Amino acid sequence: MTDWVWLVPLLPLAGYVFLLLSGRRTPEAVAAGVSVVLTGISCVLSLVVFFQLGPEPAGGQTWLFHWLTIGSAHVDVGISLTHLNALMLVVVSLVSVLVLLFSQGYMHGDERFSVFYQYLNLFVFSMLGLVISPNLLQLYIFWEMVGLCSYLLVGFWYFKPEAALAAKKSFIVTRIGDTGLFVGMILLFLGTGGSFDFTAIFQAVSAHTLHLGWMGSQGLTTLAALLVFLGAVGKSAQFPLHVWLPDAMEGPTPVSALIHAATMVAAGVYLVARMFPLFQASPPALTTVAWIGGVTALLAALIALTQRDIKRVIAYSTISQLGYMMLALGIGAYALGVFHLFTHAFFKALLFLAAGSVIHAVDTQDLFQMGGLGRKLPITRWSFLAGALALAGIFPFSGFWSKDDILTAAWQRGDMALYWLGLVAAFCTAFYIFRVYFLVFTGQSRDEERTVGAHEGSWVMTVPLVILAALATLAGFVNTPWTGHGLERYLEHDATASAAAATPVQESLPLMVFSVVVGLLGIGLAYLLYGRKSDAPARLAEKLSIPYAISLHKFYLDEVYYHTVVVGGKLVARLVRALDRYLIDGIIEVGARLVGVLGLALKYTQNGQVQAYGVIAAFGLVVVIVVAVLGVGGVL
Amino acid sequence: MDNPVVSVPTGSLLGLAAILFCIGLYGALTKRNLIMVLISLELMLNAVNINLVTFSRLGVAPSLDGQVFALFVITVAAAEIAVGLALVLAAFRLRKSTEVKDLNTEKY
Numbered sequence: 001m002t003d004w005v006w007l008v009p010l011l012p013l014a015g016y017v018f019l020l021l022s023g024r025r026t027p028e029a030v031a032a033g034v035s036v037v038l039t040g041i042s043c044v045l046s047l048v049v050f051f052q053l054g055p056e057p058a059g060g061q062t063w064l065f066h067w068l069t070i071g072s073a074h075v076d077v078g079i080s081l082t083h084l085n086a087l088m089l090v091v092v093s094l095v096s097v098l099v100l101l102f103s104q105g106y107m108h109g110d111e112r113f114s115v116f117y118q119y120l121n122l123f124v125f126s127m128l129g130l131v132i133s134p135n136l137l138q139l140y141i142f143w144e145m146v147g148l149c150s151y152l153l154v155g156f157w158y159f160k161p162e163a164a165l166a167a168k169k170s171f172i173v174t175r176i177g178d179t180g181l182f183v184g185m186i187l188l189f190l191g192t193g194g195s196f197d198f199t200a201i202f203q204a205v206s207a208h209t210l211h212l213g214w215m216g217s218q219g220l221t222t223l224a225a226l227l228v229f230l231g232a233v234g235k236s237a238q239f240p241l242h243v244w245l246p247d248a249m250e251g252p253t254p255v256s257a258l259i260h261a262a263t264m265v266a267a268g269v270y271l272v273a274r275m276f277p278l279f280q281a282s283p284p285a286l287t288t289v290a291w292i293g294g295v296t297a298l299l300a301a302l303i304a305l306t307q308r309d310i311k312r313v314i315a316y317s318t319i320s321q322l323g324y325m326m327l328a329l330g331i332g333a334y335a336l337g338v339f340h341l342f343t344h345a346f347f348k349a350l351l352f353l354a355a356g357s358v359i360h361a362v363d364t365q366d367l368f369q370m371g372g373l374g375r376k377l378p379i380t381r382w383s384f385l386a387g388a389l390a391l392a393g394i395f396p397f398s399g400f401w402s403k404d405d406i407l408t409a410a411w412q413r414g415d416m417a418l419y420w421l422g423l424v425a426a427f428c429t430a431f432y433i434f435r436v437y438f439l440v441f442t443g444q445s446r447d448e449e450r451t452v453g454a455h456e457g458s459w460v461m462t463v464p465l466v467i468l469a470a471l472a473t474l475a476g477f478v479n480t481p482w483t484g485h486g487l488e489r490y491l492e493h494d495a496t497a498s499a500a501a502a503t504p505v506q507e508s509l510p511l512m513v514f515s516v517v518v519g520l521l522g523i524g525l526a527y528l529l530y531g532r533k534s535d536a537p538a539r540l541a542e543k544l545s546i547p548y549a550i551s552l553h554k555f556y557l558d559e560v561y562y563h564t565v566v567v568g569g570k571l572v573a574r575l576v577r578a579l580d581r582y583l584i585d586g587i588i589e590v591g592a593r594l595v596g597v598l599g600l601a602l603k604y605t606q607n608g609q610v611q612a613y614g615v616i617a618a619f620g621l622v623v624v625i626v627v628a629v630l631g632v633g634g635v636l
Numbered sequence: 637m638d639n640p641v642v643s644v645p646t647g648s649l650l651g652l653a654a655i656l657f658c659i660g661l662y663g664a665l666t667k668r669n670l671i672m673v674l675i676s677l678e679l680m681l682n683a684v685n686i687n688l689v690t691f692s693r694l695g696v697a698p699s700l701d702g703q704v705f706a707l708f709v710i711t712v713a714a715a716e717i718a719v720g721l722a723l724v725l726a727a728f729r730l731r732k733s734t735e736v737k738d739l740n741t742e743k744y
Contacts, residue, residue, distance in 0.1 A: 608743030611673075611736055614665045 002053060002061060006079055008046050008089055009128035011038040012096075016121035019114055026114040032104035032460075035117050039097045039124055046089035053086045062134050073194030080134035080198070083491050084338060088131035088270055091345045092263050094471075096124045098464035099258040102353050105461035106254050106360055116156060116252070123149035127263050131270060135196035136185045139271070143181070143235070146264045147174055153259060154251040166247040173244035177234015181271075184227030187212065188278075191220050202277040218282070225278050225285035228271065229292075236268025236322045239296040243558055245319055249311040253356030256311060261318050261352050262345040269325040269341050276334050290330025294421040297323030299555065301428035305435070306541075306551040309365045310355050313436050317391060318348055320425055324406055327418060333409040335479075335488040340402035342487070343475045347390035347399055350468035351433075354384035357461055358440055361454035362447075367439045369450055374441035376454045379462045381441045383469035388437050390472040392430035392519045400516070401476030408511050423518060430522025438530040481507050649690040657683035670724045670734045674717060681713045 015038040019031055064078035100120060107116050126149055130142035155167025188201050191210040195201065204210050208217040215223070232238070237245035248260050259265070272279060272289060279285050297320045304316035321344045328337035357380040358373060359365055374381040390399035403426065410419040445451040456462055479487035529537045541548045550556070605616075656679055663676030685706040692702025728734050 603744045606744045608740030609737060610739065611665050618661060618665065 002049050002081060004045060005049050005081055005089075005132070006063070008042045008049070008093065009125050009132065011042045011045075012121045012124040012128065014038060016118055016125060019118040019121060022114070024112065024114055028104065028108065028113050031114040031117040032100065035121055036097060036100045036104075039093060039100055039121075042124075042128070043090075043093035043097045046086070046093045049081070050086045050090045053081065053083060064134060071194070073189075075137055075196060076135060077138050078134050079132045081132065084270075084273060085131050087338065087342065087487075087491070089128060091266075091342055092124070092127050092131060095258060095262040095345055095349045096120075096127075098467060099254045099262075099349065099353070100124075101460050102257075102356070102464040103252075103254040105457040106356055107252060112156070116153075119149055119152050119156070120255075120258070123153065123259060123264070127267070130267060135198060136188065136201070137196040139274075140181065140185055143231070143267065143271075144178065146259075146267060147171065147178065147235075150174075150248070150259050150264055153255040154248045156251055156255065160250065163250040166244075166250040170244040170248045173241055174234040177231045177241055177268075180227045180229075180234070181231025184224045184231065187220065187224045187227065191215075191224065198274065201275075205278050205281045221278060222282040222285050225275070225282045226288060228275055228278065229285065229289055232268030232271045232326075233292060234268070235271070236265050236326070237319045238268070238292050238323060238326060239299055240557070242296060242300065242319045243554075243561060246312050246315045246554070249309070249315050253311065253352060253359055256315070257349045257352030257356065260315065261348040265318060265322060266325075266341050266345065269322060269329065269337060272326065272329050273334060273338050273341075276329070279329070280332070286330050286332065288330070290327050290415070290418060293323045293326025293328070293330050294418045295323070296320065297327060297425040298421050298428070299323075301425040301432065302551050303554045304432040305428055306548060308367055310358065310367050310370075310436060310440065311352075311365055313367075313432055314348070314351050314355055317351075317429065317433065320429060321348065321391070323425070324403060324422065327422060328406040328409065331410055331413050331415055331418065333406060335491045336402065336405045336409055338491060339479050339487050340406060342478075343390065343398035343402045343472075346468055346475050347387045347397075347472035350383060350387040350465065350472050351391065353461075353465055353468065354380050354387060357457055357465065358384075360457055360461070362450045364447075364450055367436060369447040370440045370445070371443050371447075371451065372441075372445040373451060373454055376451070377441075377456055379456055379465060383465040384437060384441065386469040387472050388433045390476075391433050392523060393426055393515060394430075394519050394523075395512070395516050396473075396476065398472050398474065398476030401480055404512055404515050405479070405507075407515055408508060411508075411511060423515065426515060427518050427522045430519040431526045434523045434526035435530050438526060442531060443533060646690060646694065649686060653683045653686040653690070656680075656686065668735055668737065670727065670736055670739075671721075673736060674720045674724065677720075678713060678717065681709060685709050 012035075015035045018034055019026060022030070062078065062080045064076040066074060067077045068075040100117070103116065103120065107113055110116065123146060126142050126145035130139055130146060133139035133142060151167050151171040154170050155163050157163045158167070185196065188210075189196055191212045192200055192204045195204075205217075205221055210217040210220045210224075212220055234241045245260060245265065249256055251260070279289060300316045300319035300323060304313050304320065307313045307316065321340070325337045325340045325344070328334075328340060357377065358370065361373070361377055361380075362370060364370070386397065390397035393400045393403040403422075407419055407422045407426070410422060477483055479485055529540065553559070605612075660676045660679030660681075660683060663679065664673050667673050667676060688702040688706045688709070690702075692698065692700065692705075724734060727739060731738050
């Protein structure tokens with residue numbers, strides 16, 4: 001069955017082509033039905049591949065087709081099936097099919113319904129293509145394609161100016177990272193003597209044969225790893241390039257669930273995991289990854305504490321959780337980072353879809369206009385609760401297993417600073433997600449007009465919620481001490497990562513209890529402040545006005561970027577424009593004017609007197625003859 | 637020298653031709669009357685004829701080719717002067733003048 005893996009990305013592509021050809025007038029049921037069925041087949045296929053690959057020997061399988069010859073270098077395209085890739089296929093296709101189903105309810109009645117599905121199919125294809133790439137170049141192509149799909153979908157409601165701006169921002173900010181990835185890729189290509197292939201790169205790295213000019217293997221490895229990581233920072237919205245993700249929430253909510261929570265933003269984490277042998281060879285790069293991850297986890301969690309927009313809270317939560325994954329990868333806990341990616345995909349997609357269900361019901365994203373929706377939206381409420389508990393890391397929900405393992409790994413490696421960063425972030429996480437839960441689902445309505453008519457969506461919206469709630473609750477059990485760390489052993493089969501998983505984490509009961517208690521404390525605090533009717537939050541905000549303002553204004557990072565990068569960029573642009581207008585254009589202008597003036601002067605020689613022409617011609621002939629005689633040196 | 641014709645040095649002949657040519661050129665460029673310009677052109681053509689005849693005696697294989705060519709030039713010059721005079725006549729009818737400086741409409 002693994003021979004059929006090529007069908008997995010091609011089925012959504014077929015869906016895309018079908019919708020492209022059938023046009024805008026395609027009935028909603030057809031557009032959604034075709035997409036769900038095709039992606040559903042992909043999903044089943046990738047599940048089969050995932051389970052069949054289990055006992056396979058290390059290395060997986062690769063199918064390559066020759067594509068390009070550049071000088072002496074050959075570039076292939078194809079499919080590389082490793083255990084990591086198989087896992088990613090399952091995550092992507094499973095979340096995709098549920099989101100595609102959910103979207104039918106959420107986007108119902110939209111004028112460009114079939115276009116929306118067209119983009120989603122293209123995205124699913126690109127993402128699946130990304131995770132099976134056998135070389136960096138193919139990965140980069142798909143990397144840009146998912147970026148393009150993200151741009152199109154964030155700006156799907158382009159007639160809203162905020163959406164158009166957010167789309168541009170997401171594209172441009174990730175572009176900064178992509179440039180890093182591109183440069184890193186070219187460095188590796190040159191350093192290996194002309195290969196984009198992952199295995200070739202890893203071989204060169206481990207044999208210390210990378211070299212380029214004066215740079216030796218170690219220096220080049222570190223530089224390339226940092227540049228590749230810059231790409232991951234952009235895509236996975238890590239500090240300092242995280243600013244695009246909250247703005248991307250202007251897109252339709254299913255898009256946020258699929259692209260900006262479960263799949264595309266995880267591509268950065270996937271990239272680091274895929275290139276893990278490269279990072280392993282460079283301790284400075286690994287440390288950078290860990291610290292960027294840890295700082296991002298805490299920073300985003302602190303910002304999420306005070307946001308008023310339900311989707312923005314979850315967006316910052318996504319940034320924070322991606323930070324955990326980077327942290328895990330950075331401290332060498334390769335399998336744990338991937339494990340957290342796996343569980344996070346489910347519970348974060350769930351939280352977004354549940355938020356989408358709420359927004360669909362009350363038509364606002366402001367937390368303080370909601371309230372008391374638990375009775376009207378019971379399915380949404382309970383599934384949101386499952387997702388929130390998973391995110392908060394409460395036993396036995398999936399997030400507990402993955403997040404706790406990461407913290408334990410940091411503790412056992414002796415990275416105390418990282419451990420505390422993660423733990424404080426975990427406390428904030430539990431607080432902010434239950435703040436959302438209490439504000440939305442419990443208590444009394446704060447805006448009767450909006451909430452009075454709220455009701456659950458049709459089955460296409462509730463079924464994905466229930467499935468995801470089940471997954472968010474249970475997905476953690478693939479990697480528990482009782483199931484013998486199944487996922488870690490599965491990922492160990494990858495030859496590329498075998499060294500990484502060599503030091504398994506020993507669960508320690510006190511640490512587990514401690515982090516659960518921290519999570520419960522966060523929930524308790526959220527209940528005290530928001531679970532009951534009180535003016536405590538307002539008083540607290542007043543008392544802590546400075547920290548509150550910092551968090552509310554996202555650490556003023558957008559403002560800082562505006563006044564440095566944006567204003568600076570505009571300044572440079574103006575300088576270049578002036579240079580172009582006055583210097584470059586000036587030179588050309590002077591040339592043109594000179595010729596013009598010369599023409600003006602010379603026109604007076606055309607006086608109509610044929611004898612004057614004759615004189616000039618005769619004189620010219622004499623000059624020519626004199627020059628010829630002197631030049632050749634001959635005598636008449 | 638058993639040549640019955642008095643031998644004139646080549647340099648003198650070429651000098652004569654050059655002087656004749658320059659007089660013709662000077663006339664063609666300075667004379668105000670169109671008829672005089674045409675006559676000056678004839679002078680220049682005849683200077684060329686003298687050159688052709690002079691050079692025909694020189695070379696590895698002296699022949700009559702140059703002299704034949706000179707005859708051709710004379711013939712063609714006759715035709716040319718006919719056309720030239722016709723043009724001058726037409727110009728005179730148009731402008732009531734045979735002055736060169738009056739034919740100056742083709743200017744900027």
